[in-house]
Amino acid sequence: MKKYSISDSKLVSLYRNGDEEAFKELSNRHKNKIFTAINLIVKDRYLAEDLLQETFIKAINTINGGRYNEEGKFLPWIMRIAHNLAIDTFRKFKRYPTIVMDDGNNVFNTLEFAEAPYEELQIKKDTHNKLKKLIQELPPAQKEVLIMRSYMDMSFKEIADSTGVSINTALGRMRYALINLRKKMIKHNMAYDRNLYP
Numbered sequence: 001m002k003k004y005s006i007s008d009s010k011l012v013s014l015y016r017n018g019d020e021e022a023f024k025e026l027s028n029r030h031k032n033k034i035f036t037a038i039n040l041i042v043k044d045r046y047l048a049e050d051l052l053q054e055t056f057i058k059a060i061n062t063i064n065g066g067r068y069n070e071e072g073k074f075l076p077w078i079m080r081i082a083h084n085l086a087i088d089t090f091r092k093f094k095r096y097p098t099i100v101m102d103d104g105n106n107v108f109n110t111l112e113f114a115e116a117p118y119e120e121l122q123i124k125k126d127t128h129n130k131l132k133k134l135i136q137e138l139p140p141a142q143k144e145v146l147i148m149r150s151y152m153d154m155s156f157k158e159i160a161d162s163t164g165v166s167i168n169t170a171l172g173r174m175r176y177a178l179i180n181l182r183k184k185m186i187k188h189n190m191a192y193d194r195n196l197y198p
Helices: 008-016 018-041 045-062 072-094 109-116 116-135 139-149 155-165 167-187
Strands: none
Touching: 008 018, 008 045, 008 072, 008 116, 008 167, 018 045, 018 072, 045 072, 072 155, 139 155, 139 167, 155 167
16 A cells, blocks of 8 residues: 555554554655744754754654644644743743734844844844743733744644634734733834834
């Protein structure tokens, strides 16, 4: 039987029963998407490749340890593993997301960082650090959607699949996350300047 016509859940089942080729097929089937998601966060090809390998090792250990129980939803499950690893690494390297507010404007234009005068650069970095703290204060469900959307550039369908909610719920959580973030920014005197941060 050709493995490319077999579902992910069947491949997991075959792998559990000792078919090493089954996991290789799962890896080949999804590695590009997982790599892209990781690389969008860490923005370093070599680091992303390392994290991709680490993601698959974690997946193998979980399946072999009998702890895999995702009702056939292999891709959202392994994407969550990749997401968590990448976010942990992202935090270590102190990179920051581009947040698009509910009016369609970016909070920051990070592309200008390299050419900005030192004082302006420092203001942006300080504001990024404050923003990161405010994001951490959001309710967990809102924070999760905001991070997946802004750090990982995941579609709302991917977010919905990954978190086990409807697309409308994911959209609603994102909307409330942005509303709450804007309130926090205003409270902390961080209402963004559209001239400085277009």
